[in-house]
Amino acid sequence: MRAWPVFLLALLLLAPAVQAQTEWVQLDDPPPVRQGDGPAPADAVDLYYATNATHFFFRQDLAAMPEVDNYTYVVYMDKPQGGDYEEDYRLVHSQSGSYMEQWNGTDWVYVQDIVVTVDSGNVSLIFEVPVDSIGGIGDSNVGVWFENYQGADSFTGQADRAPKGGRFTIQRRAIPNLPLIVLPAFAGGLVGGILLLRKKFFPL
Numbered sequence: 115m116r117a118w119p120v121f122l123l124a125l126l127l128l129a130p131a132v133q134a135q136t137e138w139v140q141l142d143d144p145p146p147v148r149q150g151d152g153p154a155p156a157d158a159v160d161l162y163y164a165t166n167a168t169h170f171f172f173r174q175d176l177a178a179m180p181e182v183d184n185y186t187y188v189v190y191m192d193k194p195q196g197g198d199y200e201e202d203y204r205l206v207h208s209q210s211g212s213y214m215e216q217w218n219g220t221d222w223v224y225v226q227d228i229v230v231t232v233d234s235g236n237v238s239l240i241f242e243v244p245v246d247s248i249g250g251i252g253d254s255n256v257g258v259w260f261e262n263y264q265g266a267d268s269f270t271g272q273a274d275r276a277p278k279g280g281r282f283t284i285q286r287r288a289i290p291n292l293p294l295i296v297l298p299a300f301a302g303g304l305v306g307g308i309l310l311l312r313k314k315f316f317p318l
């Protein structure tokens with residue numbers, strides 16, 4: 115019985131931390147008309163990003179539910195912006211799976227599998243990028259663009275691209291980066307708070 119108040123308090127305290135990851139920032143707001151310029155399952159309409167302490171999220175809202183058997187969905191990242199290459203990473207979602215590759219100047223090289231979620235409510239694809247795998251965030255601006263291709267596991271035959279040319283720029287200072295050091299401090303504070311309350315309401 116006594117565990118319930120503590121459990122509820124923990125839920126209350128943790129709720130904002132969980133919610134933070136879905137505070138989407140729209141790229142290019144307000145968006146130009148982007149609907150109807152490609153086959154619906156590959157027609158990118160609205161684009162967003164979000165961050166938390168461990169991941170960068172990119173969200174692509176489509177005109178119709180994605181079809182990995184017929185299209186390849188790709189997010190290109192220029193991070194650090196400029197520098198050696200104009201494109202450093204790409205996040206791929208298609209028939210063969212969801213993974214991340216890095217450009218080495220000659221070829222795209224597999225880095226790791228990634229999580230890509232289909233959100234049927236928003237008709238969107240959400241790509242998750244572990245911050246560690248791109249050398250951290252907040253240390254440079256990030257260029258990003260979304261490009262979808264005709265065919266499964268294909269990188270030719272563009273079906274749609276947003277923006278049409280160039281890229282969106284996520285300013286380094288605009289990234290709501292939660293430093294990793296905050297997490298242990300947050301967890302410590304949470305446990306301390308629970309112990310204090312427990313001692314107050316349930317003195318043994």
Ligand SMILES: [Ca+2]
Pocket residue numbers: 148149150151152157158159274275276
């Ligand atoms: Ca479009």
Ligand SMILES: [Ca+2]
Pocket residue numbers: 192193194195196197198199200201202
């Ligand atoms: Ca670069």
